[in-house]
Amino acid sequence: MKTMKIRIICFLTLVVGSLYAQDSTQVTAPANASPYHHEVSIYAGGGLSSLHYQSFGGQREGFGGQGGLGYTWFFREAWGVNINFGVSSYLSKMKLNDFRDYYPAVDIDGYPFEFRTVVTQKERHHALFFDIPLMFQYVQPKPYGWWFAVGGKASIPFYAKTKGNASFTTSGYYEYENYEYFDPLMAGFGQFSKAVNPSVSLKTSWTATLEGGWHFQLEENWRLYVGFYFDLGLNNIQKTKDRHIVTFDASNPAEYAPESVLTSRYTRTDGHTAPYVDRLSQLAGGIKVRLAFSRNTRRYKNVLNLPPVTSVTPVELPVPEITETPDSIKNLMAHLLGEVFEFDSHELTPAAQAAMDYVAEWLNKYLYVHIELEGHTDNRGSAAYNQKLSERRAKAMRDYLITKGIASERLSYKGYGFTKPVADNETEEGRQKNRRVEIRIVH
Numbered sequence: 187m188k189t190m191k192i193r194i195i196c197f198l199t200l201v202v203g204s205l206y207a208q209d210s211t212q213v214t215a216p217a218n219a220s221p222y223h224h225e226v227s228i229y230a231g232g233g234l235s236s237l238h239y240q241s242f243g244g245q246r247e248g249f250g251g252q253g254g255l256g257y258t259w260f261f262r263e264a265w266g267v268n269i270n271f272g273v274s275s276y277l278s279k280m281k282l283n284d285f286r287d288y289y290p291a292v293d294i295d296g297y298p299f300e301f302r303t304v305v306t307q308k309e310r311h312h313a314l315f316f317d318i319p320l321m322f323q324y325v326q327p328k329p330y331g332w333w334f335a336v337g338g339k340a341s342i343p344f345y346a347k348t349k350g351n352a353s354f355t356t357s358g359y360y361e362y363e364n365y366e367y368f369d370p371l372m373a374g375f376g377q378f379s380k381a382v383n384p385s386v387s388l389k390t391s392w393t394a395t396l397e398g399g400w401h402f403q404l405e406e407n408w409r410l411y412v413g414f415y416f417d418l419g420l421n422n423i424q425k426t427k428d429r430h431i432v433t434f435d436a437s438n439p440a441e442y443a444p445e446s447v448l449t450s451r452y453t454r455t456d457g458h459t460a461p462y463v464d465r466l467s468q469l470a471g472g473i474k475v476r477l478a479f480s481r482n483t484r485r486y487k488n489v490l491n492l493p494p495v496t497s498v499t500p501v502e503l504p505v506p507e508i509t510e511t512p513d514s515i516k517n518l519m520a521h522l523l524g525e526v527f528e529f530d531s532h533e534l535t536p537a538a539q540a541a542m543d544y545v546a547e548w549l550n551k552y553l554y555v556h557i558e559l560e561g562h563t564d565n566r567g568s569a570a571y572n573q574k575l576s577e578r579r580a581k582a583m584r585d586y587l588i589t590k591g592i593a594s595e596r597l598s599y600k601g602y603g604f605t606k607p608v609a610d611n612e613t614e615e616g617r618q619k620n621r622r623v624e625i626r627i628v629h
Contacts, residue, residue: 233472248277309350374439419467546590564617577601
């Protein structure tokens with residue numbers, strides 16, 4: 187088992203390292219951008235979810251699920267740290283057939299004897315854990331693509347119960363008489379059938395976690411993750427009692443309350459006791475769905491170095507009429523290439539807002555000028571999706587200018603998607619330049 191754990195840890199480390207190296211060579215954030223952004227999510231999953239162990243009985247894995255809330259802090263465009271708070275459910279079944287056990291006891295009259303049992307017992311185990319996973323996550327920076335997460339979690343048990351039934355035969359062997367009694371029932375010897383319903387105490391589980399799958403952009407700020415998950419418990423969470431499945435009580439010899447195999451012990455041939463279960467741990471795997479809301483909070487420096495709006499000196503433009511967009515406005519928008527919008531977003535950056543303040547001053551000086559805002563995107567995603575995104579981006583700038591007092595009838599907008607690139611979409615630098623809005627004078 188230790189060898190398996192070491193192999194799993196080494197494999198996950200190599201995978202994360204290779205992905206990080208690949209990401210660092212392919213994705214370059216803008217030099218003036220701080221790539222921090224955040225994501226909150228709700229998730230649910232289900233599949234194989236079992237309390238896993240080895241015992242003398244025939245164990246069957248069970249099915250369960252998990253669900254909760256998550257938060258991811260992206261420290262790079264594609265890499266983030268994810269922490270969740272959730273609940274997971276685990277199930278398993280076991281059947282013990284004609285298992286023989288014995289141990290020394292004393293009867294109601296004070297005579298020592300060897301208490302013997304032959305037990306057939308069925309159990310169904312159910313446990314609930316409060317999970318706190320901490321994971322490193324990679325999300326391919328596209329409207330749709332693959333994702334991968336690896337890490338570990340602490341699982342704190344808050345409910346564990348066993349349900350089942352036991353059929354057993356008891357007897358007492360008195361060595362000084364060299365005789366084994368199989369009755370009377372009032373002495374606790376005979377055949378019995380009892381319900382198995384004890385509570386079970388478990389330890390906190392430390393679990394290795396692996397997740398992956400595909401993600402899909404739904405709306406501007408919403409993303410759907412669909413994939414698999416795999417959890418492997420690394421420690422023994424069993425808490426054994428110094429009790430046997432069938433415990434003899436001289437004061438109430440016929441009142442048996444069978445214990446669970448998860449916590450009880452038996453007598454080995456060498457006379458020592460040992461747990462029925464060899465290493466109890468969590469084992470889970472299945473399908474997981476996560477719905478995430480992302481609020482981009484990347485921060486930009488004001489690379490334009492524009493003065494405050496109240497002190498902007500209007501650009502000297504020829505009079506009486508302007509038929510083409512002035513070079514000062516063209517240069518201003520060209521200087522913003524890659525800084526107007528984040529990837530897959532139509533929210534104006536602070537740098538873009540400063541530029542629009544300058545454009546508003548220009549429009550307030552030349553009241554007869556009407557403009558059209560042309561939105562453009564890079565080529566990641568479908569044509570239909572980028573067409574709508576470019577329209578939203580152009581409209582975002584129009585709406586911002588309206589808030590600065592520019593009449594709406596002087597402003598129109600149009601989206602062109604990725605049909606008019608100004609740079610190579612095969613590079614990150616080129617894609618940044620293609621995410622832009624241009625200003626054109628119309629009559």
